[in-house]
Amino acid sequence: MRAHGFKHSTAGPVTKALSLRVAGPVAVLAISVAAAACGSTSATPTATGGGAAATATPASANLLGAKYDTATASSVTLTGAGANSIEPFFESVFYQYSQKNSNTTVNYSPAGSSVGVTDIQQGTVQFGDSEIPMTASQLSAATGGAILQIPVDLGGVAISYNVPGVSKSLDFDGPTLAGIFDGSITNWDDPAIAALNSGVTLPNLAIKAVHRADASGPGYDLDQYLIDTAPAWVAAIGTSTPSRTWPEANVGIGEQLNTGVASYISQSSSAGAIGFVEYGYALQNGFVNAAVKNSAGSYVAPSEASIAAAGAQATSLSATDFNVVNETGAGTYPIANFSWTLVYQKQSDTATGIALGKLFDWVVTTGQGDAAALGYAPLPANVASLAHSTILELESSAGTPLFAS
Amino acid sequence: MIYEPSPAGPDAVSGLVGAGRSAGVRAALLRRRSRFGDGAYGALRWTGAGLFGAVVLGLLIAIASDSSLAFQHGGLGFVWSGTWNPAADQYGAGILVVGTLITTGVAMVLMVPIGLGTAIFLSELAPRWIAGPLATLIGLLAAVPSIVVGLWGLLVLTPVFANQVEPFLASVPFFGWLFRGEAYGPSILLASAVLAVMTLPTMVALSRTAFAAVPVADREAAMALGATRWQVVRRAVFPAARAGVSAAATLSVGRALGESIAVAMVIGNRPAIPESLTTPGATLGSAIVNQFAEASPGIGTSSIIALGAVLLLLTVAVNAGGQALLRRGSGAHPGTAGALR
Numbered sequence: 231m232r233a234h235g236f237k238h239s240t241a242g243p244v245t246k247a248l249s250l251r252v253a254g255p256v257a258v259l260a261i262s263v264a265a266a267a268c269g270s271t272s273a274t275p276t277a278t279g280g281g282a283a284a285t286a287t288p289a290s291a292n293l294l295g296a297k298y299d300t301a302t303a304s305s306v307t308l309t310g311a312g313a314n315s316i317e318p319f320f321e322s323v324f325y326q327y328s329q330k331n332s333n334t335t336v337n338y339s340p341a342g343s344s345v346g347v348t349d350i351q352q353g354t355v356q357f358g359d360s361e362i363p364m365t366a367s368q369l370s371a372a373t374g375g376a377i378l379q380i381p382v383d384l385g386g387v388a389i390s391y392n393v394p395g396v397s398k399s400l401d402f403d404g405p406t407l408a409g410i411f412d413g414s415i416t417n418w419d420d421p422a423i424a425a426l427n428s429g430v431t432l433p434n435l436a437i438k439a440v441h442r443a444d445a446s447g448p449g450y451d452l453d454q455y456l457i458d459t460a461p462a463w464v465a466a467i468g469t470s471t472p473s474r475t476w477p478e479a480n481v482g483i484g485e486q487l488n489t490g491v492a493s494y495i496s497q498s499s500s501a502g503a504i505g506f507v508e509y510g511y512a513l514q515n516g517f518v519n520a521a522v523k524n525s526a527g528s529y530v531a532p533s534e535a536s537i538a539a540a541g542a543q544a545t546s547l548s549a550t551d552f553n554v555v556n557e558t559g560a561g562t563y564p565i566a567n568f569s570w571t572l573v574y575q576k577q578s579d580t581a582t583g584i585a586l587g588k589l590f591d592w593v594v595t596t597g598q599g600d601a602a603a604l605g606y607a608p609l610p611a612n613v614a615s616l617a618h619s620t621i622l623e624l625e626s627s628a629g630t631p632l633f634a635s
Numbered sequence: 636m637i638y639e640p641s642p643a644g645p646d647a648v649s650g651l652v653g654a655g656r657s658a659g660v661r662a663a664l665l666r667r668r669s670r671f672g673d674g675a676y677g678a679l680r681w682t683g684a685g686l687f688g689a690v691v692l693g694l695l696i697a698i699a700s701d702s703s704l705a706f707q708h709g710g711l712g713f714v715w716s717g718t719w720n721p722a723a724d725q726y727g728a729g730i731l732v733v734g735t736l737i738t739t740g741v742a743m744v745l746m747v748p749i750g751l752g753t754a755i756f757l758s759e760l761a762p763r764w765i766a767g768p769l770a771t772l773i774g775l776l777a778a779v780p781s782i783v784v785g786l787w788g789l790l791v792l793t794p795v796f797a798n799q800v801e802p803f804l805a806s807v808p809f810f811g812w813l814f815r816g817e818a819y820g821p822s823i824l825l826a827s828a829v830l831a832v833m834t835l836p837t838m839v840a841l842s843r844t845a846f847a848a849v850p851v852a853d854r855e856a857a858m859a860l861g862a863t864r865w866q867v868v869r870r871a872v873f874p875a876a877r878a879g880v881s882a883a884a885t886l887s888v889g890r891a892l893g894e895s896i897a898v899a900m901v902i903g904n905r906p907a908i909p910e911s912l913t914t915p916g917a918t919l920g921s922a923i924v925n926q927f928a929e930a931s932p933g934i935g936t937s938s939i940i941a942l943g944a945v946l947l948l949l950t951v952a953v954n955a956g957g958q959a960l961l962r963r964g965s966g967a968h969p970g971t972a973g974a975l976r
Contacts, residue, residue, distance in 0.1 A: 341928055342928050345928050348932075371932070436817050438819055443899070443904035443921075443925040444925045444928065445926065467722070469723065473722040474722075476722065477720070477723065479720065479722070479904070479905060479906055480907040481905075482819075482915075483819050483821050483903035483904065483905060483915045484903065484904030484905060484915075485904070486899060486904075486924075486925060493789065493790075494793075494820075494821075497793060497797075497820075498794065499793060499795075499797035499798050500820065
């Protein structure tokens, strides 16, 4: 409820987002062309053009489709809750799926990743979604048996800022970002920032660091990146285990959800603000995003191609090996992650189980065609097939597979 | 037993009455009917009271049992321990209690004079054609949901505070130190301003009722003794309405202490000792809003519920304190005649 109310209520940047939606597809088109059109909405499979975006996405019909038609005979309502970061993507794919299959209604409440985990543990929803896969102890607390974790989208965390007069994408490395978020760098003309951005005139303007007031996937990912790259950050927070709750809550200000952070950065009175949001929200708001230093030493801004490049490194992805932060590759954006949908393996209601399987099989295949325009990257082929094989594990309560492989 | 109470209800009974029965029978019917009504009313009353009591009791038991882990872990020190950092599993309500008391206090400093002034204007000075519509408008303010007020604070007041109010206050000589530091916009002061707006309707409506209840004869007596308009209000009306005004203030304080959503949207959510009124802060309510949904199971969740327990105790303490003050105050107050001497 809280999440929903807040999301709908931060209507402020909407007008801004509207004007940017016009510009959005143009920019995305340019990226798509550069990446050999792997994000185009056409259903024809397209080969990728190599380079950073070596991620072939099967944009063909859903994998289950050969045996199971997408149309469901009787009407089914699927209720889900979870991550706020995936909301722009889910909103779009669920709408499109319901257009194609009017018998399936999907309700998703973007209240936060841990709400997704708690709700699926309690069995109050048919599916949950979390930016971080469930831990072994969380899985053992589930009331309905084994849980399947399906990777459904690939996103990035943008470092967005509002510095009047600076329209260029500024370069940042781990130690500098750590300095900003632990309060040791307090002004935009700080030598540490200037050293990374020679040729840019930085204003004498106080930094207003914005972080998430609630626990979040983007916060976890940035925490992981800073732990990986900045020893001073580890010293400041006193741990090398990333946390969903932002560890340096006493520096700058905290805002609720991606929408709250984005709304603060976008206000003209917030000159000097810098914060982190899911890239999809940064794209909606038309933010200028930082180019962040990756493990190859190059500075890369978030884009479909650079996020896809991070996902391409996840050759052995699983629910226990999910970290794609600070991956290798010159064109790789270093703060990326997969979002995970959570469903019970044993489905007491067969019709619901089949509807869930079909929906998410569509989401991880055809549905990925929408990802690029919304600020996500299509799932790499190996991850899409991991998702598909996970969906095939769905069973009836008697233990018979719902989908014969 | 002449007549069994009709299962078809009172209409059927009155139909019988209308069918020309004798007066004695009619009286017996009425008696029977009213005895039945009394019984039903009594049962309803007891059920209602019982249900209400059970809900309050259930609430207290749930809060006590769910927060017990946090109190076992931190002892009573939980209430004043100064570090609130869920990321490191450090839970202490002290900072949040301080933040709650400061925001509420500043909100009352801003609101009470304006609320009282408005109530006096409405009941004593304003012509009827202004007072009526104005009171309705203020009543409407009470009906605005807190998330809407929070949104207004976030989108409308934040830029004004960041660009104008906070820099101006910081530049005021002598008082500037109260407002020093970076002007973020979201701050304790902004949260207090939003709380002041939210509590204003309660203050105005209840104080106005209290003023209206002062007998006209008191006012006329004061005027007959040569009091000016201001003296009438100051010496005759206000002392007599003091209990009601205090009740209005106490209710406002209660609402301000517990407000969560709107505060979380505009306070900046920084659980640290505030350097000044224009730095971001955090309250018990804002911490609950932000962290309950994603609190880690066990000690995390228990600590958030313990914040609720602390908030409950704080509210009870403030209300009890307000009532105690009121009792002492009303005992000492010299009365209308004495005040005019």
